[in-house]
Amino acid sequence: MASDNYDGKHIHDRNHLNGDVISHSPKKPKLYSFITDSEIQSEFSHHDPAVARINNGSFGCCPASVIAAQQQWQLKFLRQPDHFYFNELKKGVLQSRAIIKELVNAEYVDEISIVDNATTAAAIVLQQTAWAFQQGKFQKGDVVIMLHYAYGSVKKSIEAYVSRAGGEVIEVPLPFPVSSNDEIISEFRRALERGKAEGKRVRLAVIDHVTSMPSVVIPVKELVKICREEGVDQVFVDAAHAIGCTDVDMKEIGADFYTSNLHKWFFCPPSVAFLYCLKSPRSSDLHHPVVSHEYGNGLAIESAWIGTRDYSAQLVVPAVLEFVNRFEGGIEGIKKRNHDAVVEMGEMLCKAWGTRFGSPPDMCASLIMVGLPACLGITSDSDALKLRTHLRDNFGVEVPIYYRAPKDGEVGSVTGYARISHQVYNKVDDYYTFRDAVNQLVSNGFSCALLSK
């Protein structure tokens, strides 16, 4: 009887006859087990050992076995490009899309396109909005609403596609530190009311699932529901961090568009993301901004050929699935353990520095905002960046720092937060290195003002 590493469980190769293990088998029983700590370290042995990398959030990571699978795809192309183009590429991309469709609980595989990254996905959605203005479907002054903490490049994209086309943009102010989903929900409702004032139409809501800086999990399901109740035309969820990091279920969330990078928390090499587009009569309006032979054949097919390039990152999704299934509970198990670990490490840091989180643990995923000692003197975005560089160059710590301006009258409050991540390769020592570096800065009387421009 063949053994199978079914559902990530330990399975012994046993020949059963009346419930007994047959003892005459010439082969030794084979034991399949979960990935071990040393196998994890070997999968990530290409990481710089001199760096405490507690910033998975920015660029993700890719294990050696997936890099090897990617190289196989690259070689397949280079060995016989024509055969690859005519016989392998479409099939391979479809296989990746089918896996993603199952993972994110979409209804149809046609709703899933594979694109380079969340930036490209945003361009696809916003380009459709710009055309609606140009074609007179939307009127000058119609509104697009977005969160104040929307990602910088997405804000630029909104400026490029929406503002230039005559649309008005409304930002939802969000509190930080934040203590409950209700604070976010009520700010969102207020902004929608402003959007609808004077009879204006809110055409698109752009909502983050996990904001980048500061990092907070947004109650997207509730916000999408409010948009539906309030007659917002379309909702785009920018969930660049989401898959592998928080719950991602297309039917539950109910947005029109939803994108997540696969190269952040889903172990793919750069660059690959999925863009979900709810099947609707307007789906045929969506096009990849890079137009090639497949124009007009549907977004998923257009996106699968945008000219000659390396498509290998899109083809390794089956290899990634194999990798994550070596962990107990697969990607769900990884996600939960990362969340628990990042909270535990964050609590250790807060205790060491006498500070607090920027949000309650249930509003964070595999990243959490940890308050830094006020005496570090972080007084601007530029200070935050300089401190980050200082930590990298002098202590081998890679961690993004967020500057939070004090409110009027606030004195001596925490103005700097570190966004720490946890991924399977992290060790407790990575966080101790960070703790000790900050403690050393504090005991040396360091202040950001001492760093040169």
Ligand SMILES: Cc1ncc(COP(=O)(O)O)c(C=O)c1O
């Ligand atoms: C919320 C959010 N949106 C969009 C992006 C852009 O992702 P990419 O650079 O992979 O396109 C990021 C990157 O960190 C992000 O955090």
